[in-house]
Amino acid sequence: MLSAIVETTYNLFDQLHTRRLRRFYATKSFDAVIDVGSHKGEFINLVVAGRTPIYSFEPQSAVRDELKRNTADKNVIEYFDCAVSDRVGTVDFYLNSLSSTSSIKAPASGSPWIRFKTALLGGTLIKGKTTVAVQTLDTALANRIPAGARILLKIDVEGAEGEVLRGARNLFATHDITAVQIEQASYRIYSGSELDPVRILAEYGYDVEARFLFPLLNFSDIVFCKRQP
Template sequence: MTRILSPLRARLERLGFRTLYRLADLTYALGVATPKRTVAGAYWSYEPTNPHGDDPGLAALDRLPDDAVIVDAGAHVGEHAIPLARDTDRRVVAFEPNGESADRLARNADRNGLGGRNGSDGRIDLRRAGVGDANATLTFYRSTFSKCSAFDRESATRWGATIAGTESVPIRRLDDLVEGVDGAAPGAADPVPPPDAIKVDVEGREAAVLRGAAGTFATHRPLLVVEVHKAGAADGDSAGGSAAGPASAGLREWLAARGYAVEAAEDVWICRPVEAPDAPG
């Protein structure tokens, strides 16, 4: 029976994802925005669903002061950035490498009165780039299931998705952008203010993002919120692993060495600085 149910379950999952993403394409095409209620407040979105409405990481970020600076690495269409910025003076620096998702984020931000198509009022600062441990340009695989889009073909074709296209995307180290970090590139274009928090949801490249922000952690000690359902190993970019697997254990050790305590809440880690770091970046 198990052998029969497993392929059936996989087919049903693929059908569900295909239906969801086709519905999203339709709501954006027709301009149908609906209110979304979240732990960080209500906002409007052209997305048909509200997957992060009760997200514990979003709740932790919303406890920050109303003038906080938040870096959102892997902002997708703004499910975190928009409710955090709306009706506050917070600045969210949103990094999104997927051109289609970045366009949708800008459209959702505009629907919520957060400035022009690129957040020109400053509350959402949209950066069409990825974040990692080296400044480079990589091939980005745009998936027919937009949330699956990634820097590797395998991730972009999960659950029966196919490659919709590829594009060359810049990757930046946060340590080269954040103001006040020792060793940061002097005179960097579009510097990022010292962050009060960094949220990371980058489909398996979490370790690379953290390595590229080690100086930022040491200097500014921001709150860190990490989606770990596909967290990469501490010495790789896309090793995969569950929140309790060996890859995540490596990330825990890396964070502990830098004076961060990890609180696991479902597939989210809420990491708070508790002491000075022991190791350099």
């Protein structure tokens, strides 16, 4: 019950945050959207315009039906029921009591934010662990999107953004990825090493265009655009 109340409250803040993103993207045009970490379709519904083709990735079976219902009137070309990383196979997936923050990364138990979040959720942060299929974007989207399409790549995978980018090297080399949106936590919240997505995007030739700080101050959505020659 407590986790449901927290998630409902969190989702209200998320709607406010996403509306800011929608205003930003209203001035831009894309031929396709790749949504890695679709959750229940919040980004697709509030940001993606009209009949823009969408490729959706979401590994959580618990939210998959709701994702499909919520985006039924959108032009989703395919729902990929898998996690995304820099390798192909299977991976452990940590089911968070706040489903929008489930991840292939285990939480860092010593993080002050994780301790606060655990207390807020009644003492239980991780409610289970499962095994899910994992793909790279290079593998999953090979020959799926026309090479000339202007693409928006949105990645919200709770700490594994760097791995997603590493697994999309060929996609970046062969397609016009016009903009990339990633989520960056304000604190260290995951255990183990993390690839730096900002550094990887700099290697790929992208600079920061805009930052949107979430109302609870725990993360920012950062939009990158191609560096001009």
